[in-house]
Amino acid sequence: MTERDQERGDxxxxxxxxxxxxxxxAGYGEEPADPPGVWPLGVPLTADELTAAPLDGPPPAEGPRDWEPAEDEDEGHFVPPEPPPLPAADLSTKLAWVAVLGGPLLLIVTVLLQRQMTWWIVxxxxxxxLGGFATLVTRMRDGRDDDWADPGSGAVV
Incomplete structure (x- = not known):
């Protein structure tokens, strides 16, 4: 006990x-005793011993792996409806995507082919x-519907 513990008087x-x-x-190197109901390590088990119920302890409970579906259970499964088709994009949106993806691709191909990076390629x-990105950003919807332009169109009491 340290002097501090003695002073505290705990x-x-x-x-x-x-x-x-x-x-x-003295106990270094000794294996601790196995807890009850645990099979000792290093002792091989036969197939009969694996399927037999444990002698000391409650009988095993049924788990999720013991469940088997009924014969007619697959008949009522859910099939999602086909998703609606994507809206058609106009020509300016398509060209903006070509520019956004094609610009960096042009630079990468030029470097991979070890060509001179001229001013017009850059x-x-x-x-x-940049132009395609700016076009896509300016054409984004703002998330507001046109119906919400009139603030007085709420419920009437």
């Missing part, structure tokens, strides 16, 4: 550190990407 018995270390060293690549 009432605990002092620990004999030498005896505790001697007990730890202008097409960077300008195409």
């Amino acid at each position: 009432g605990r018995d002092p620990i004999d550190e030498e005896a505790a270390w001697a007990e730890i060293v 202008t097409l690549g960077v300008g195409g990407f």
Whole structure:
């Protein structure tokens, strides 16, 4: 017990550190006893022993792997409806996507083919990407419906 513990007066018995270390060293290398109901490691089991109920303990409960579906259970399964087709994109949206994807692709192909990076290739690549991106951003919907333009169109009491 340290002097600080003695000053506090917490009432605990002092620990004999030498005896505790001697007990730890004496038990070094020994395997602890197996808890009840656990098969010891290293002992092989036969198929009959694996399927037999344990001798000491409650009988095993049924789990999710023991469940089997009924014969007619598959008849009422849910089949989702076909999704609606995507809306048709106009020509400017298609060209903007070509520019956004094609600009960087032009720069990558130029580097992979080890061609000289001329000013017009850089202008097409960077300008195409920026122009296509700006076009797509400006054409985005703002999320508001046209019906909400009149604030007085709420419920009438």
